[in-house]
Amino acid sequence: MSTLRRFVTPLAILAALVLAYLANPWLRPPDSIAPILSVVFWILAILVIVGLFQDRHNPGAEVVEVEGPAFTRYLFNNTRAGLFWLPIRLFVGFAWLSSGLGKLLPEGKPMGAGWLDGGSALLAYWERAVAIPDAPARPAITYDWYRGFLQILIDNDAQAWFAYLIVLGELLVGVGLIVGALVGFAAFFGALMNMSFLLAGSASTNPVLFTMAIGLILAWRVAGYYGLDRYLLPLLGVPWRAPVASPDATEIRRAPS
Known part of the structure; x- marks a missing residue:
């Protein structure tokens, strides 16, 4: 190393x-x-x-730390800012949960139709994305390298297992954000899916959810404070440290971790 x-x-x-x-x-x-x-x-x-x-x-190692402005330190490191991130976290979480449940329990169709029965819905989505229309129409995918990546998945019939991965990922991201468990990880994988859909030419709610997810990633220490992260992160060795006044109020000491 x-x-x-x-x-x-x-x-x-x-x-x-x-x-x-x-x-x-x-x-x-x-x-x-x-x-x-x-x-x-x-x-x-x-x-x-x-x-x-x-x-x-x-x-x-030479370490150079650039101190950020007070506003960003408060927004991304102060536990009180968890109240600011709470509605954002819930909004993004319910969006992912709704999307996952919609694929798992489609209205008027058998459970997992098109997704958990071979991934036919995902295959159709990929085929529409990689298609190159006649000029002057523009293809859905801008970057050829991403079109090539999807084409490899299509050629190898990856939709059968990839569909399971998407449904499970959406459900886990949604639940994680709603209950505030490992918010940073949940937001990261949510942003990864948003970016994948954007690269495939699907705008929809992806730009909004991606932007909010980036904020949650930056605020991973406090975004889940009003949730399970309040207890999970200290157990994992990432405790919050708050200044505690000494009895004579003449000095400030750090709370024990």
């Missing part, structure tokens, strides 16, 4: 270059290598993240 720490910066630069190549509409990598480059990017990104976390425990 010490070797990985030394290569974090060049790996991050390489990941940025690969992403720029994939996302640049003028370069357009060949369809044959675009999926491979996508996998390379995610591998590099994971290595960078692992290296950065390892670097946090390196005594010799």
Whole structure:
């Protein structure tokens, strides 16, 4: 791992270059290598993240912390701000729960019709997304690398198991946000699904939910304070620390963790 720490910066630069190549509409990598480059990017990104976390425990690492404004510190770190995030959390949570239940229990149809019976609904969605219409109409997917990714899933009949994954993911994200359990993780996977749908050309409520999810991710310490995270996070070793006045009120000490 010490070797990985030394290569974090060049790996991050390489990941940025690969992403720029994939996302640049003028370069357009060949369809044959675009999926491979996508996998390379995610591998590099994971290595960078692992290296950065390892670097946090390196005594010799140079650490430069930039203090944010008081407003953001309050919004993302103060437990009282949990009241601000509570309605946002519930709104996003019920949106995901409703979407998951709609796929699990479709109105007027058997349980899981189109999703848990082979994924026919998901396959139809993918096929519409990857279709390239005649000019001047524009395709639903802007980035060829993402179209190639969906095409690989279609060619390998991945809809049968991927549909289960989507339904389960939507239900878990919804329940997690509603009860306030591991809000940061729930919001992250919700944002990941939002981004996947956006890349496939589906706007709908995804931009709004994605924006709210980013806020919940940034406020992961306090967004679930009025929920199960109030008890879960301290058990996991992420306690809230509040200043506690000493008996003579002349000094401030930190609450024990």
